[in-house]
Amino acid sequence: MSDRLTKMQIPIILTAIIGILMIIEFFFPMPTAMTSLNVTLRSFVTIISAAALILGTLVLTIYHGKKVGTKSSEWYYSIIYIAAFVITAGLGVINVRDTTFLWIYNNMTSPIGAALYSLTAFYITSAAYRVLRARNWNSAVLLVCALIVLLMLIPVGAILFPPVVPIGTWIRSIPSGAGFRGMIIGTSLGIMGLGVRVFTGRQKEHLGIREERRKE
Amino acid sequence: MAIIVEGRIFGLIALLVITGSIVYYMQKAYSGKIPKLRRLQAVDVIDEILGRCVEMGRPAYYLMDTVSMDTPSILAPTVAAFQILAYTARRAAHLGSKFFVPVTQGLAYTIASEVVDEAYKAENKQDELKLEETVMYLPDGADRMYIINHMWSDEMAGAFFLGSWYHKAVIFTENAARVGAMMLGGTDTTHNIPFLVAICDYSLIGEELYALGAYLSEDPTVSASLAGQDIGKYIAALLIILGSILITIGMDIKGLLSM
Numbered sequence: 001m002s003d004r005l006t007k008m009q010i011p012i013i014l015t016a017i018i019g020i021l022m023i024i025e026f027f028f029p030m031p032t033a034m035t036s037l038n039v040t041l042r043s044f045v046t047i048i049s050a051a052a053l054i055l056g057t058l059v060l061t062i063y064h065g066k067k068v069g070t071k072s073s074e075w076y077y078s079i080i081y082i083a084a085f086v087i088t089a090g091l092g093v094i095n096v097r098d099t100t101f102l103w104i105y106n107n108m109t110s111p112i113g114a115a116l117y118s119l120t121a122f123y124i125t126s127a128a129y130r131v132l133r134a135r136n137w138n139s140a141v142l143l144v145c146a147l148i149v150l151l152m153l154i155p156v157g158a159i160l161f162p163p164v165v166p167i168g169t170w171i172r173s174i175p176s177g178a179g180f181r182g183m184i185i186g187t188s189l190g191i192m193g194l195g196v197r198v199f200t201g202r203q204k205e206h207l208g209i210r211e212e213r214r215k216e
Numbered sequence: 217m218a219i220i221v222e223g224r225i226f227g228l229i230a231l232l233v234i235t236g237s238i239v240y241y242m243q244k245a246y247s248g249k250i251p252k253l254r255r256l257q258a259v260d261v262i263d264e265i266l267g268r269c270v271e272m273g274r275p276a277y278y279l280m281d282t283v284s285m286d287t288p289s290i291l292a293p294t295v296a297a298f299q300i301l302a303y304t305a306r307r308a309a310h311l312g313s314k315f316f317v318p319v320t321q322g323l324a325y326t327i328a329s330e331v332v333d334e335a336y337k338a339e340n341k342q343d344e345l346k347l348e349e350t351v352m353y354l355p356d357g358a359d360r361m362y363i364i365n366h367m368w369s370d371e372m373a374g375a376f377f378l379g380s381w382y383h384k385a386v387i388f389t390e391n392a393a394r395v396g397a398m399m400l401g402g403t404d405t406t407h408n409i410p411f412l413v414a415i416c417d418y419s420l421i422g423e424e425l426y427a428l429g430a431y432l433s434e435d436p437t438v439s440a441s442l443a444g445q446d447i448g449k450y451i452a453a454l455l456i457i458l459g460s461i462l463i464t465i466g467m468d469i470k471g472l473l474s475m
Contacts (some may be wrong), residue, residue, distance in 0.1 A: 027220055027228045049286045054458040056322030059353045066348075096390040116360050120383045123390040130393060131414035141413075181405050186423035187292075187404040189234065191424075193441035194292040196238045203295060 012201040019199055061085060146169050223474045235453065238444030245440035253431045253439055258400060261418045262304055265374035265398050266313045272373040275314035277397075278304060279363070279388055280379035283324035290380040293404045294324065294428030297379035298331055303432040304376060305335035309344070316349075316370075320356040320365055360384065364391050377401040377416065378425060381408045389415040402428070 018041055023029070023037050064078035091101040132147075134140040151157030152168030197203035220228060223358040241251065269276040280297045284290045301317065308315040308442055317332060319325040329351045354362055364387070366372075375392045377385065381403040392399055393415055401412030402420025413419045423445075430438040462469050 023231075027224050027231075029218065029221060045286055049284070053322060056320075056325060056353050056355070059322065059325060060355065063353070064349060113357050116357055117383065119360065121387055123387045127386050127390045127393075127411065127415055130390070183404070183406050183409065183422040185288075185449065185452045186445075187406070189445040190404065190423045190426045191288055191292045192231070192234055192448070193238055193438075193445045194295065195288065196235055196242070196444075197437060197441055200239075200242070202242070 008201075008204065012204070016199040016201075019195065057085075225430070226473060228270070230448075234444065234448040237447035238441045241440040241444040242437060245436040250436045251439050251443035253427065255444065256420075256424065256428050256431060258402070258418060258420055258424075258428050259432065261400050262300075262306060262376075263311075265376070265400060266304070266307050266311050268398050269308075269313040269373040270311050274373035275316050275370050276304075276308060276374040276376070277367065277372050277392075278315065278317045278376045278378075280317075280319065280324070280328075281377075281381045281384050281388075281403075283319060283379065284322045285321065285323045293380040293425055294379075296425045298327055299429035299433035299435070299438070300376070300378055300425075301328065302331050302335055305332045306338055309336045309339035309341045312341075313374075316372075317351045318354045318359055318367070319351065320354055320359050322353070325351065325353040360387060363388060367391050367395050369398075371395060372397050375399045376409065377403070377412055378420070379403065381405055381412065383408075385411045 021034075021038060021041070025035060030038075042099060043101050061082070064081045067075050067078040068082065088101070088104055091098055092106065095101065128146075131139075132143045134143050148164050149168045149171055151161055151164040225330070228468055241472055245251070246255045276340060278301055280294065280301075282290050283297075285294065305315060305317075307313075315332070317328050319328045332351050333345065333347055334341045335340070365373075367388075368391070371390070372395060375397045377387075377389060377392075377399065381401075382405060385403065385408040386403075389399060389401065399416040400418050400420075401416030402425040403409060403412055404422050404425055406422075409419075409421055413421065426438075427442060430442050459469060
């Protein structure tokens with residue numbers, strides 16, 4: 001089989017068939033066998049996306065390996081990465097249910113992830129301070145609306161200023177809701193456009209293939 | 217047994233009409249009638265940011281946040297971000313601006329590397345490109361501290377926040393603002409649009425990101441599908457107006473919609 005057929009045409013045809021199957025299942029009542037086939041196909045997504053992780057890990061390990069080999073700047077951090085990678089991956093390969101492996105995940109990986117995520121709380125505060133300054137009319141409106149909604153959301157706000165509840169609810173459900181719906185419609189249409197391009201084989205980035213098609 | 221699942225007839229009609237119009241405009245584009253796209257101000261902003269970086273001798277960061285290529289809602293903005301990256305990397309190569317593209321997913325890393333490599337080759341400046349240092353794979357999670365740390369140590373002068381942005385939008389844009397970088401932000405994740413709009417110097421709201429990607433890529437297929445999507449927008453606007461009128465005059469349209 002030619003390279004183009006295996007690398008491009010078969011994946012595009014498969015994508016289109018499976019995608020259309022999912023759409024048909026959503027709109028039309030299907031026999032149980034067909035529904036269970038679609039469920040199985042959806043579980044393939046998880047397995048295939050996990051395979052993509054291997055590529056990234058490989059690239060990162062090569063990068064850090066080279067850094068240690070050439071002793072470039074901050075190469076000692078790369079040793080920490082390689083050691084952590086070897087120990088964790090090794091333990092995981094031997095037995096993924098092993099208590100040491102789970103200990104590493106529960107007591108190191110998971111808390112580090114949570115700690116990094118919690119950074120958002122601090123930055124969101126300083127970002128709010130930066131944004132909520134009445135520099136012009138637009139930002140003044142934003143400031144007033146944000147204050148009303150914040151007061152509505154905190155328990156003491158509603159007790160101190162009861163009118164903030166109906167006004168805040170109105171801001172969230174009418175002007176804010178209308179704006180967001182407009183954005184969602186635009187985004188959904190964009191996804192539909194992408195779907196058509198993917199099914200017709202005009203967009204191949206999801207296969208790791210990029211083609212430039214500039215107009216003449 | 218019903219032929220169509222209850223409550224999904226309108227959805228199916230809308231899908232067929234919009235998909236049909238996208239395919240129609242794509243066919244028209246193949247026959248040479250490519251829809252014209254309006255030039256967005258963001259195109260000049262890209263040059264402005266890169267020019268600033270060259271003048272100050274500091275790098276520009278191109279950040280895309282979530283680049284999961286197997287989730288349709290993320291793939292759409294990611295593809296647009298790659299299209300913009302192709303132009304931005306080429307302009308960076310042309311102007312001689314230092315450029316850094318961290319990526320958190322394997323497949324996206326491969327594409328980003330290829331895009332940047334092609335851009336430097338197109339400008340005949342491949343000798344100036346250190347691909348491993350320009351496009352870097354960073355595991356999701358570890359990328360936050362690495363990028364924040366380097367934002368400060370590199371004293372970056374410009375940043376692009378384009379693609380599918382989640383909570384990292386606040387972390388990175390706030391740091392970039394503190395460093396004093398000029399920023400262009402754009403995402404279609406509705407809950408993070410406000411942060412990018414509020415903090416960045418220039419922003420792209422929702423599908424403006426797709427439009428910029430289509431404009432810069434000069435890809436007739438993408439431009440044509442944008443024209444087809446516009447038909448969907450007209451239908452949506454018409455239905456909103458019609459629905460508002462019917463509800464105002466007291467008609468119950470719930471039954472109609474649940475068909």
